[in-house]
Amino acid sequence: MATVIAIANQKGGVGKTTTAINLAGALAEGGSRVLAVDMDPQANLTVGLGINLGHVERSIAQVLGEDHVAMPAIVVASPTERIDVAPATLELASTEVELFSAIGREFVLREALADGGIHEGYDYILIDCPPTLGLLTINGLVAADGVIIPVQTQYYALKGLTALVKVINTIRAKLNRDLRVLGLLPTFYDGRTVLAREMLEELRELGDHHVFNAIVRTTVKLGEAPLTGRPITSYAGSSEAARTFRELAKEVVELGQA
Amino acid sequence: MATVIAIANQKGGVGKTTTAINLAGALAEGGSRVLAVDMDPQANLTVGLGINLGHVERSIAQVLGEDHVAMPAIVVASPTERIDVAPATLELASTEVELFSAIGREFVLREALADGGIHEGYDYILIDCPPTLGLLTINGLVAADGVIIPVQTQYYALKGLTALVKVINTIRAKLNRDLRVLGLLPTFYDGRTVLAREMLEELRELGDHHVFNAIVRTTVKLGEAPLTGRPITSYAGSSEAARTFRELAKEVVELGQA
Numbered sequence A, B: 001m002a003t004v005i006a007i008a009n010q011k012g013g014v015g016k017t018t019t020a021i022n023l024a025g026a027l028a029e030g031g032s033r034v035l036a037v038d039m040d041p042q043a044n045l046t047v048g049l050g051i052n053l054g055h056v057e058r059s060i061a062q063v064l065g066e067d068h069v070a071m072p073a074i075v076v077a078s079p080t081e082r083i084d085v086a087p088a089t090l091e092l093a094s095t096e097v098e099l100f101s102a103i104g105r106e107f108v109l110r111e112a113l114a115d116g117g118i119h120e121g122y123d124y125i126l127i128d129c130p131p132t133l134g135l136l137t138i139n140g141l142v143a144a145d146g147v148i149i150p151v152q153t154q155y156y157a158l159k160g161l162t163a164l165v166k167v168i169n170t171i172r173a174k175l176n177r178d179l180r181v182l183g184l185l186p187t188f189y190d191g192r193t194v195l196a197r198e199m200l201e202e203l204r205e206l207g208d209h210h211v212f213n214a215i216v217r218t219t220v221k222l223g224e225a226p227l228t229g230r231p232i233t234s235y236a237g238s239s240e241a242a243r244t245f246r247e248l249a250k251e252v253v254e255l256g257q258a
């Protein structure tokens, strides 16, 4: 059985896609087989892992929508060894509207992943969520065993945490008893600024949840890697950012064995 | 008649709220009366302009929802002279769901702004949109005369522009004939990196739309200002960021007279 991890935060631009791609890179480098699922109509994960959107005929939109295409039928290999992608396209935005009136609408992704041997083929399934708390993110959280919450070391990002944690608690109570918060991942950290240090301190003082030891610092390399369609572990394997995601992967693996 | 400007981009974290608040600051400093409308359930604009969310009893959610409260009834003064706020609360997320089945659902904000003398009381109405292309953003675009699109000088942000421009063109054709793109605003620019310079170049080469001369550089001061509830023009009036938003305000005023 694969471990399913959602990467979620309704605050925009906090590094959800960057975390999904580079955690996948570090896990794959360590020998794990990873399926990266793109639940965001922006399809940044799909593009960031080197898939040409123009070549994607069927995507998550067809799996979740009325066509009920089986998940294995849409999965494509990425250019990075041991990483496959369940791609998104823009059409996914209208699928979310279709889901509103569907029966069992929160379980559609969970059921699709339980289908056709997906779990046997992978060690980890990572789900990249869009910047909302709508049905696409809820499907990601219902399908997951654990959730990683990237939190920018900025004021608005910290303010938004309470709302997200409430939604996660509601999902655990009503839809997915196993869902646990694996941890909060500090992102866009710039140790030279007092703001980042204060926000990191505040994040750690919240106390309710584990804060990963791995801290993702601001670095242009994480902005460059998506142009190559490769995770940081292949684009800049000896960089600090690559080391950070290897550290995160190690923490995630250890948490899974707990 | 007030000039209504939406600040929109479905890509998360590109500086929509930062642009709305600080453009409001620069316009108000120049003597204009500004109403800042928060259409994002995250309520970052409301908080960033110094309104205490705990004290907000009625918000945009009540104006757009079934209660049909009049817009003037929810507007509150901000601590900054000549800036008022139409606040959001988390409830706004469920209002978006209610709107799905409402008649004329795309025009609700436009009609609410046409109500009760709002236009006479202000020179500018700025609308901060959430990071989606759902009904809340569509309402913002239908209510607006012009739209400012903040675009991070990063790869994913540029990729997402085509989808946004298509939606804007559809809205102009079907719902709001006057809507025009005032310009693309480069944000999070760090001139020391090749990436930012390349992305800025690419943005300018797209050619379809005006790119503002004002370029918002990465600066910790724009991350600090929200903690004070004041725009950058009061928090750090002599900073480069304040000068940038004054320049943007000047360009916006000139475009309005064109």
Ligand SMILES: Nc1ncnc2c1ncn2[C@@H]1O[C@H](COP(=O)(O)OP(=O)(O)OP(=O)(O)O)[C@@H](O)[C@H]1O
Binding pocket: A011, A012, A013, A014, A015, A016, A017, A018, A019, A040, A044, A129, A130, A131, A187, A188, A189, A216, A217, A218, A219, A220, A221, A222, A223, A224, A226, B010, B011, B012, B013, B131, B154, B155, B156, B157
């Ligand atoms: N630590 C970092 N340093 C520098 N740039 C980064 C870092 N992390 C992410 N980026 C870049 O910042 C942008 C925002 O990150 P990303 O797209 O991963 O956030 P997101 O939370 O997935 O956004 P959205 O809410 O739109 O889905 C991207 O262009 C990415 O390449």
Ligand SMILES: Nc1ncnc2c1ncn2[C@@H]1O[C@H](COP(=O)(O)OP(=O)(O)OP(=O)(O)O)[C@@H](O)[C@H]1O
Binding pocket: A010, A011, A012, A013, A131, A154, A155, A156, A157, B011, B012, B013, B014, B015, B016, B017, B018, B019, B040, B044, B129, B130, B131, B187, B188, B189, B216, B217, B218, B219, B220, B221, B222, B223, B224, B226
């Ligand atoms: N030029 C800048 N330099 C440094 N920090 C910035 C800059 N612009 C914005 N920020 C900070 O970066 C974060 C993201 O900006 P902001 O919240 O305005 O983006 P947004 O597009 O409104 O996000 P969302 O998609 O969640 O609505 C905020 O914490 C803000 O304070």
Ligand SMILES: [Mg+2]
Binding pocket: A016, A017, A018, A040, A044, A128, A129, A130
């Ligand atoms: Mg993303």
Ligand SMILES: [Mg+2]
Binding pocket: B016, B017, B018, B040, B044, B129, B130
């Ligand atoms: Mg915002």
